[in-house]
Amino acid sequence: MGPEDKYSQIFEHLNLAPVLSALGKKNHRGRPEKLNIPAMIYSLLIAKMENIEFVSALVRRLIHSHEFRVQCRFTGSDNIPSQSSYSRLIHALEQTGMLEQLQDRLVTSALEEGFVSGTHLAVDSSMVEAWDCQFSESASKRRAARREQKKHEAPVAEQLQLEHPETEPKTVNEPLKKPRYSKPGRPSQAEKERRREEMEAYEQSLGPFQKTIEAMLPYTYDELLTALPRQAARCDKKNTKGRMxxxxxFKANLLVDTNSQYILSGLWSSANPNDQRMAVVLLKGLLLKFPMLKVKHILGDKGYDCAAIYQLIHSLGAYPAIALIHHKDPPAGMNLDYTPVCTQGHAYRYDSFDAKYETLKYTRPSECQGCALSGSDCQKVFKIRIQTDLRLHSYPARGSERFTELYKKRTAVERVFAYLKEYFGMKRTRHRGVRASVDFQLSTLAYNLSKFALDKLNQQLRNSQQIA
Incomplete structure (x- = not known):
């Protein structure tokens, strides 16, 4: 397809009426609007598809290419927006959250059309380098030097206030200092009670992303989204070779349908929060956005092996399929997949799953057919309820062929990350702070729009072939 035909097919399924209602003028008084807001949004999406990284490069191309202006839906009477105009638009999109609503409406349309089943979902995260990464160390040193200089140049009254920080009122979001006790000897009962009260007050002052993952579960999706850190930060992680x-x-977190590879939900965060914390936010918002989904399995790598994640997935009516981290050796009579083994060390075969009682059924291994111990010391059938330990026992059972085939579908989310970084401009972000999340939402929206347009074209082609 030519560019004009391609973009017309893609933007046909993008309804910008809610965006214009949120960003437009509230009344007809005052100076008229001189900017074509829909064309500016189209141009930002086309910039993602054309790998135009900078807003300045986008403005230059709009100025020098009449064909590109037509593709972005600018008319001859429209003024070419400046970089400042695009900056204000990006800020407004971030403040209103309209891009996330457009994404949710598009996924809902894909569900209604039958393009998305939602049976098997995969969750994963990927790092996105900030543009100013090479300047972060020197900039942080300069900021620290300026703070030290201001501290020495402060007047005497301000220095006295800094020497007695307990007299200053603390803000609501500022956590208390963690209490430390270095006094030797056994504390008295009154001292124990005082320490317990201090520790409880400290834990209450922590934000959702500073608490344990289990303590994050009672929070709602909106509360977690409000407290989500979105600033660029430094993070250490292991690469594919196991080196730190x-x-x-930043970190991009996605929840992807494994069959259709649609992005159902995405979050943009700092690089500091681990994958398990971001999975809690994604899963809490899943059924809130798409209550019609009937999820059967949620797949994840070892980074999501946490008891709280298993509990949250099970509360959504789904079953986790997550690779297991072995913190300790399995008990006697079980292998590394927590499958029963016979006295000769042969693993039992996974047979079936009873959904009513949530019970895994294992039958005697084929190697035990001619064994002399099969009648007495070798048990014929094992039944294990997954509720005994949601982390160790999963449906289908780990180590079985069904689990292996199911877990292979997890690579869909890795392919989506590869598409986003290679074809939709998510290799790195030029924006800073919370505005970088708009850059991420534009990439995911352009990806889902392209997939939806392609599915609609394929559907029309199949219908025309059936009629013929």
Whole structure:
């Protein structure tokens, strides 16, 4: 397809009426609007598809290419927006959250059309480097030097206030200092009670992303989204070779349908929060956005192996399929997949799953057919309820062929990350702070729009072939 035909097919399914209602003028008084807001949004999406990284490059192309202006839906009477105009639009999109609503409406349309089943979902995260990563170290040193200089130049009254911080009122979001006790000897009962009260007050002052993952579960999706850190930060993680590497930037977190590879939900955060915390936010918002979904399995790698994640997935009516981290050796009579083994060390075969009682059924291994111990010391059938330990026992059972085939579908989310970084401009972000989340939402929206347009074209082609 030519560019004009391609973009017309893609933007046909994008309804910008809610965006214009949120960003437009509230009344007809005052100076008229001189900017074509829909064309500016189209141009930002086309910039993602054309790998135009900078807003300045986008403005230059609009100025020098009449064909590109037509593709972005600018008319001859429209003024070419400046970089400042695009900056104000990005800020407004971030403040209103309209891009996330457009994404949810598009996924809902894909569900209604039957393009998305939602049976098997995969969750994963990927790092996105910030543009100013090479300047982060020197900039942080300069900021620290300026703070130290201001501290020495402060007047005497301000220095006295800093020497007695307990007299200053603390803000609501500022956590208390963690109490430390270094006094030797056994504390008295009154001292124990005082320490317990201090520790409880400290834990209450922590934000949702500073608490344990289990303590994050009672929070609602909106509360977690409000407290989500979105500033660029430095993070250490292991690469594919197992070596620790450090990078400065953000983290993109996705929840993807494995069959259709649609992005159902995405979050943009700092690089600091681990994958398990971001999975809590994604899963809490899943059924809130798409209550019609009937999820059967949620797939994840070892980074999501946490008891709280298993509990949250099970509360959604789904079953987790997550690779297991072995913190300790399995008990006697079980292998590393927590499958029963016979006295000769042969693993029992996974047979079936009873959904009513949530019970896994294992039958005697084929190697035990001619064994002399099969009648007495070798049990014929094992039944294990997954509720005994949601982390260790999953449906289908780990180590079985069904689990292996199901877990292979998790690579869909990795392919989506590859598409986003290679074809939709998510390799790194030029924006800073919370505005970088708009850059991420534009990439995911352009990806889902392209997939939806392609599915609609394929559907029309199949219908025309059936009629013919």
């Amino acid at each position: 590497t450090s990078y400065y930037g």
